[in-house]
Amino acid sequence: MGKKRKTKTETTSTGVSSTPFTDALRAGEGFVLADVDQRSTPQFDGDKAAGKEALAAADDELDDLQERLYAESRAGGTRRVLLVIQGMDTSGKGGIMRHVVGSVDPQGVDLTAFKAPTAEERSHPFLWRIRKALPGPGMIGVFDRSHYEDVLVVRVHDLVPPAQWKRRYATINDFEQGLVEDGVTLVKVMLHISPEEQKERLQERLDRPDKHWKYNPGDLDERAHWDAYQEAYQAVFDRCSTAHAPWFVVPADRKWYARLAVQQLLLEHLRGLDLQWPSADFDVEGEKKRLATL
Amino acid sequence: MGKKRKTKTETTSTGVSSTPFTDALRAGEGFVLADVDQRSTPQFDGDKAAGKEALAAADDELDDLQERLYAESRAGGTRRVLLVIQGMDTSGKGGIMRHVVGSVDPQGVDLTAFKAPTAEERSHPFLWRIRKALPGPGMIGVFDRSHYEDVLVVRVHDLVPPAQWKRRYATINDFEQGLVEDGVTLVKVMLHISPEEQKERLQERLDRPDKHWKYNPGDLDERAHWDAYQEAYQAVFDRCSTAHAPWFVVPADRKWYARLAVQQLLLEHLRGLDLQWPSADFDVEGEKKRLATL
Numbered sequence: 001m002g003k004k005r006k007t008k009t010e011t012t013s014t015g016v017s018s019t020p021f022t023d024a025l026r027a028g029e030g031f032v033l034a035d036v037d038q039r040s041t042p043q044f045d046g047d048k049a050a051g052k053e054a055l056a057a058a059d060d061e062l063d064d065l066q067e068r069l070y071a072e073s074r075a076g077g078t079r080r081v082l083l084v085i086q087g088m089d090t091s092g093k094g095g096i097m098r099h100v101v102g103s104v105d106p107q108g109v110d111l112t113a114f115k116a117p118t119a120e121e122r123s124h125p126f127l128w129r130i131r132k133a134l135p136g137p138g139m140i141g142v143f144d145r146s147h148y149e150d151v152l153v154v155r156v157h158d159l160v161p162p163a164q165w166k167r168r169y170a171t172i173n174d175f176e177q178g179l180v181e182d183g184v185t186l187v188k189v190m191l192h193i194s195p196e197e198q199k200e201r202l203q204e205r206l207d208r209p210d211k212h213w214k215y216n217p218g219d220l221d222e223r224a225h226w227d228a229y230q231e232a233y234q235a236v237f238d239r240c241s242t243a244h245a246p247w248f249v250v251p252a253d254r255k256w257y258a259r260l261a262v263q264q265l266l267l268e269h270l271r272g273l274d275l276q277w278p279s280a281d282f283d284v285e286g287e288k289k290r291l292a293t294l
Numbered sequence: 295m296g297k298k299r300k301t302k303t304e305t306t307s308t309g310v311s312s313t314p315f316t317d318a319l320r321a322g323e324g325f326v327l328a329d330v331d332q333r334s335t336p337q338f339d340g341d342k343a344a345g346k347e348a349l350a351a352a353d354d355e356l357d358d359l360q361e362r363l364y365a366e367s368r369a370g371g372t373r374r375v376l377l378v379i380q381g382m383d384t385s386g387k388g389g390i391m392r393h394v395v396g397s398v399d400p401q402g403v404d405l406t407a408f409k410a411p412t413a414e415e416r417s418h419p420f421l422w423r424i425r426k427a428l429p430g431p432g433m434i435g436v437f438d439r440s441h442y443e444d445v446l447v448v449r450v451h452d453l454v455p456p457a458q459w460k461r462r463y464a465t466i467n468d469f470e471q472g473l474v475e476d477g478v479t480l481v482k483v484m485l486h487i488s489p490e491e492q493k494e495r496l497q498e499r500l501d502r503p504d505k506h507w508k509y510n511p512g513d514l515d516e517r518a519h520w521d522a523y524q525e526a527y528q529a530v531f532d533r534c535s536t537a538h539a540p541w542f543v544v545p546a547d548r549k550w551y552a553r554l555a556v557q558q559l560l561l562e563h564l565r566g567l568d569l570q571w572p573s574a575d576f577d578v579e580g581e582k583k584r585l586a587t588l
Contacts, residue, residue, distance in 0.1 A: 071507040098399045105392045106405050107438075113401065144401075199585065206582050212574040213365040217581060223588050280506040287511060288500050291493065294517050 021264040027237040027247040038194040038253040051256040059103050068275035070108045073138020075278030079183045082141040086148050087191030089219045090201035092255050093144050100263045101142050110135045113144040126150040156228045169239035176245040186245040187269050189262055191252035195226050315558040321531040321541040332488040332547040345550040353397050362569035364402045367432020369572030373477045376435040380442050381485030383513045384495035386549050387438050394557045395436050404429045407438040420444040450522045463533035470539040480539040481563050485546035489520050
């Protein structure tokens with residue numbers, strides 16, 4: 001997998017890379033979702049064509065870093081990455097899966113799309129199905145929706161009593177703290193679109209017969225709760241954008257920018273791991289001699 | 295996912311496409327593995343550069359067909375595809391995963407790599423872990439190694455009594471017949487390399503420190519059983535290349551050709567499904583009016 005290349009690494013004392021997209025898009029102290037311009041393109045001043053070029057240009061480095069992460073696990077390493085993608089309907093989660101995650105070797109990716117929980121899943125604590133889907137050592141796990149649905153759609157519709165969903169913020173923070181201690185690098189991303197942009201994207205799904213299968217009348221019912229969802233997301237950033245697992249909010253009205261930004265966030269976190277090729281756990285010269293005789 | 299394009303379809307009365315690679319690479323009546331030139335490039339007379347171009351050129355069609363298959367399942371369809379990849383160590387299975395499977399939207403792919411069975415897996419019938427990994431409706435399942443290991447490595451090393459592995463050919467045929475009746479299109483591929491080519495590839499893994507993690511001294515032990523493996527593969531083609539689930543043998547000394555051939559085999563089988571966009575199961579005009587007011 002992948003060509004050999006030199007990896008640039010800039011790490012802070014915490015091991016987390018301190019680089020442009022990570023800094024610019026982090027939902028830090030006092031972050032206000034309503035202040036984010038969904039059409040903006042932080043840390044990138046090119047146009048769509050330049051953005052697509054930049055996305056393609058970073059493929060090799062992403063490949064290389066993913067392969068090193070995977071190789072490390074073969075030598076006994078336990079580190080892994082978990083990319084969590086959240087966003088309103090039509091915010092472009094599928095496009096991230098296809099164009100960012102899809103550029104990575106599928107052997108190193110473990111993708112899970114979380115739908116409304118099944119009866120069995122509902123009979124367990126909300127993190128049960130999440131734990132089952134965690135990536136193994138060396139893998140890049142990707143969650144298309146996640147445990148955050150349990151404080152988003154569940155909160156907006158009071159699918160459980162408020163006292164119950166209110167407890168979940170702290171439960172999630174504890175859970176994620178445990179993951180980080182266990183060698184998981186979390187990259188939590190919200191794709192942030194405007195209601196106007198969602199309207200256009202839903203309109204397109206209705207206008208094109210080859211897009212009808214993607215349209216669900218329930219999407220319109222959810223659209224009617226737009227403000228409640230924005231409030232629920234704000235609460236997520238207030239409560240769960242922690243030092244060990246911060247949230248990143250990506251303006252997503254421009255699909256090309258959102259893809260570039262998620263790719264760069266992933267890259268910056270991978271660089272921060274300072275991944276090296278593992279050394280051989282066998283006698284290289286001895287094996288060369290054996291091979292020569294066979 | 296994917297752009298809209300017209301799909302060329304050529305199907306025979308059985309619904310299986312009758313097209314160049316499918317015909318040229320099929321292990322039919324009287325097929326002899328030893329007669330296959332591992333450096334040959336059936337159905338393609340271009341060079342490496344042309345082969346890589348042809349591979350890239352077919353990406354859009356593969357995308358489109360995969361998306362139609364997935365869309366069909368959203369409308370209640372149950373058809374799916376299962377690509378089975380087998381081959382000796384270093385035959386290029388990983389490259390197929392990366393360069394052919396990796397070009398497909400990861401949301402529509404379910405990849406399983408089968409390793410030596412665990413204690414739990416060994417306590418069940420050999421097809422137990424296979425059934426658990428079958429693709430759901432609309433998916434392209436991919437097996438990197440498969441139930442055929444149970445008549446390959448198991449046969450070469452008599453890991454179970456001969457009477458037991460000898461029964462498995464018929465068990466496999468019944469199992470696959472059931473899959474086909476259940477809407478699974480099977481595409482079974484052996485990547486066929488020469489022992490000389492394997493030696494070069496192992497040598498490269500030993501020469502390059504960034505490839506050491508891929509090297510396993512056990513690969514050399516297996517190499518010593520080359521002829522027994524070829525015999526075991528021949529038995530697979532004799533016994534399990536059936537009308538409903540034929541085997542395809544891809545000359546694999548040239549990696550670029552093997553990738554192109556597997557892609558084309560997959561494409562030809564997808565074309566044979568005559569995939570159409572499902573029609574809307576909701577009131578399109580009514581939804582347009584609702585959207586306009588929200």
